Amino acid sequence: MTSPSQEEDDVEEWRVLYQETFGYRRPLFHPEHAVFQFQPDPKFPGHQRNNNRERREENDVDEEEDVEEWNPWKESYEQLSRGVHVMNSFEQFVGAADIQCFDHIDEALKFLDENPEGHHEKLIFLHEGTHNVNHTIRIASDVQIIGASSSEDIAASVILTGRHATILEIQEGARSPYLGWITVKYEVDTEHEAEMALIMEVDAPPPPEPNSSGAVADNDDDDDLEKVNEIESDQTTNCAMVVTGRGVEPIIESCHFQSGNADHHTVVVKDHAAPKIKNSKFIGGSGGGIIITHQAAGYYDTCEFAQNLRSGIRVQFQANPYFYKCAVHHQGEVGVFILDDGLGHFQNCDIFSNAKFGVELTSPNANPTITECEIHHGELGGICVHEEATGQFLKNRVHNNAFLAVWICGGANPILRQNEIFDGKHGGILVHRYGKGLIEDNEIYGNVLAGIFVETGAQPWIRNNHIHSGKQAGVYFYDNGSGILEGNEINGNTLTGVQIRTGANPRILKNRIWNNDNGVLIHEGGQGCLEENTVFDNTTTNVFIQTEATPTVRKNKIFGSRETGILITDGGKGTIEDNEIFDNGQAGVMILSEATPIIQLNRVHGNRSAGIEVSSKGECVVRENRVFRNRFGGIMIASGSNVADSSLNQVYDNLDRVSKAIDRGHCLFSVSGKEFYPMHNFYRCITCNSSDRNGICQSCIKVCHKGHTVMFLRCDRFYCDCGADHLERSCCLRQS
Structure with missing residues (x-):
């Protein structure tokens, strides 16, 4: 058996050979195609002996048998030794003599393509330094390209760069190539850009002449390509990398992508391609980060998209990528932009501090799924869905956005379910300009203005949410907004639980509205139908109707306010029917200041003032109500009020404390105080x-x-x- 000293010498020799050949500080295992795994730095001799002992125990090998000790440096070297190397200077290379070396990546690719059955694996080690290319490197086979360096940040020290065309294109024929630990950087050719600008200015064709009708003919043949002096300019070229073609599924990990091109994205994935990109960075692009288009897909895991001057991620034309645990932040425009039939699935991503929205959906059939993401600190808002887009937003946390957390407008119809929407510097959700949507099972709280705004013809379905602790209203309908508010818990908002005004006409159904200042406020011509709600324990009034509002309030339980159950004043109207109104701090129903409602078929009981009070020139219909066990009296009507059908009510068993005090010669202050x-x-x-x-x-x-x-x-x-x-x-x- 090998002695400990011989064992250590052997390990050291393999470590030196491995590190001089590949540069890595740790063993890199390559057990199969496109799989590369760095191992923990071995601590010899103890670490190795423990490892050996575990291997013997697993394989039931006698300690005394002459078994070769396992050496991770040797194992790694042997797994990687069939690759070829690309380096700027051969002087930096001290590897074994049979290692094949090239000074340009094109030469290495050509060598591997010409020797498909040779000794070498299709594996290229791109060594430390900057590798300049003058034309696009096209990958059409399952080659593996990996950065090789002793740096802690390997990708930052291995740079593939150029300025004349797209740096790297992975195309059809490359079903599962590999790219790892490399920076791919497109730099703008400023001289070429200046020449192109001059060509466009000097040699541009004359403008089209109008036809006989005065209109200008439209001769554009292709929306995606622009011709300048017979040269086609593709808006998805001149970038760091393009992945294109059906069946093209490269594995890309721990790479950095950069571009100085302000007109294009740093990386383009298109035409059915489906890369697997992990632990990579798309940072500092002069244009966008990545565009996924034309039915492309792919899996993007733990990537970072940051500080691009346009969007971080753009998805369009039926592309359907999957993003998992990605960070998308500090873009010059939108974090994630979905348009033109774009799809996609975004899960557990952190989307924050983008100059416009964290996520924006626009155009019909834009329909991604955004789930379990943090969407926060957007400078315009968290989420914007417009122009008939849909989309699913599930179990996200949308918070601390400078304006609104969520915008829905222009006929958009998304699903927002089980999200937490809070601490918006303006409001929570705005549904406007004919927006729709299902807003369900969310918790919406702590926003500076309303939790949900609905206006200008919007018609959302707002169901089973908890809307609480807002600095103003819980849900605010105005300017002809409508929709359904059903089954929600609305409480603890500083002003109103629900506010309806200026022609808004929602259906308010089976909600619990409590512990707000006013429970429901309908005013300034507001309408709406409040049916089967429980409105209780609000600080001022449970239901407040004023200024030409005309709601229908039907089959609700209205109780426990500190002041009035239902207050109708200042020309308020509407129909109040078949409700149970009880245990309010003052009157059950109070009608003031030329209000003209219909009060019918209600049960009004146990209120601390009168059951129904009509005062200050009120003119109304009060009929077929049951009014009983109220403290001051049943139905009390002030001078000058005109009440129709008051004799048709059943009024009984009221405590009549006011009449009894007068009958006993007591001052009324004894029963009223100043309250x-x-x-x-x-x-x-x-x-x-x-x-x-x-x-x-x-x-x-x-x-x-x-x-x-x-x-x-x-x-x-x-x-x-x-x-x-x-x-x-x-x-x-x-x-x-």
Whole structure:
């Protein structure tokens, strides 16, 4: 058996030979085509002996048998030794004599193509340094090209660059080539660009002349190609790399791609190609990062797309790529741009700090799936879906965007499901300009303005979301917005849970709306149908209708507000029917200021003021309601109010605390305090010089102001200013 010292010497010799030949600091295993795996740096001799012991135990080999010790440096060298090498200077190479070397990658490719059955594997080691190319390197076979360097960042130290044409094109015939640990960089040929600009300026054909009708003929033959002096300019060329062709599925890992071309993308994948790209970077492009087009696909794993002046990722023309755990950030425009029938699947990606949107979908049939991604800190917003695009957005976190988290407009019809949408610096979701969409099972909270806006003809279906803790409204319908709001939990918003105005006409169905300032506010001509909702425990009013609003409020449970159950005022209208209205802090239903609703078929009970109050010239229909067990009374109608059909109600078992206090000669302040405005006859005392704004109850007129000149004003809501000691004389009844 080999002695420990001999073993260590042998290991060291193989390590030196391996590192001088390939440059790598660690053993690189190559067990099969297009598979390269760096191993941990071996710690000898202990690491090796432990490894050997494990191998013996696994294979049931006697310790004393003369078994050759496993040597990862030797193993790696032997697995890689059939490759050829490309380097700028042969002086840097100290490998074995039988290693084949070239000074240009074209020569290595030609050698391998001409020796398909030879000793060498189709494997090229591109050594450290900058390798300039003067024309496109076309890969049409399953060659493997890998950077070789002793640097910690191998790709940054092995650079393939050029300025006259696309650097690298992987095309049909290359079913599964490999590219790894290399920087591919396209640099703009400034002299060539200047020449082309001069040609276009000097030799450009004259503008077309108008025909007899005055119109200019359109002679464009191809939208994708532009001819200048008979030279076709393809908008998907002059880049770092092109992958093209049906069945072309290269494996690309740990590469960097850069381009100085402001008009094109750094990498182009097109025409059914489907690369597998992993741990690669597309950073600092003067144009876009990557474009995937014309039914191309591919798998993109843990890649970074950053600081490109246009979009980071562009998908179009039925392309359908899969992106997993990619970072897309700090683009000059959009992070991910899907258009023209583009598809795609994006999962667990981090999309952030892009100058416009994190994700933008535009045009009919743009239909990607975005799932489990972080989409945040966009300067215009997180997601924009418009021009009839669709798409699925599932289980994402969309947050801290400078404006809106999600825009849906122009007939777009996406699905937003199980997302967390929060901390937007403006609002959560805006659906406008005839946008649609299913917004379902999301949690929407903490946005500076509304959680969801719906306006200008939009018709979304908003279902089963939790919309809470917004700085203003939960859901805000306006300017003829409509749609369905169903089964949502809407609570804890600083202003209203749901607000409807200016012609908006949504259907509000089976929601729980609670613990907002106002539960539902309908005003300024707003409409809508509120049906089978539970509206409760809101700070001011559960349902507030005003200024020509005309909603239908039907079959709801409305209870527990700190003030009024339903307040209709300032010309508010609408139909309030078949609701259960109970346990509100003041009146169950209050009608003020020329409001003209229809109140019918409701059960109104247990409210801390009256059941139904009509005040201040209210003119309405109140019929077939059951009004019972309310504290101050059942139906109370102020002077000057016109209430139709009031006799058709069932009013019973109310506590009638106001009438009972007067009957017992008590000041009404004893039952109201300053919190309530009970309805009864109130007066003015001329002798005490009280004003029309100082209400004095009937009991105080009889006792405290006995013998004074008094004036009956009207029956209306007030609390007694005499009992509150707001007059010069103290209230006798309150003192007693």
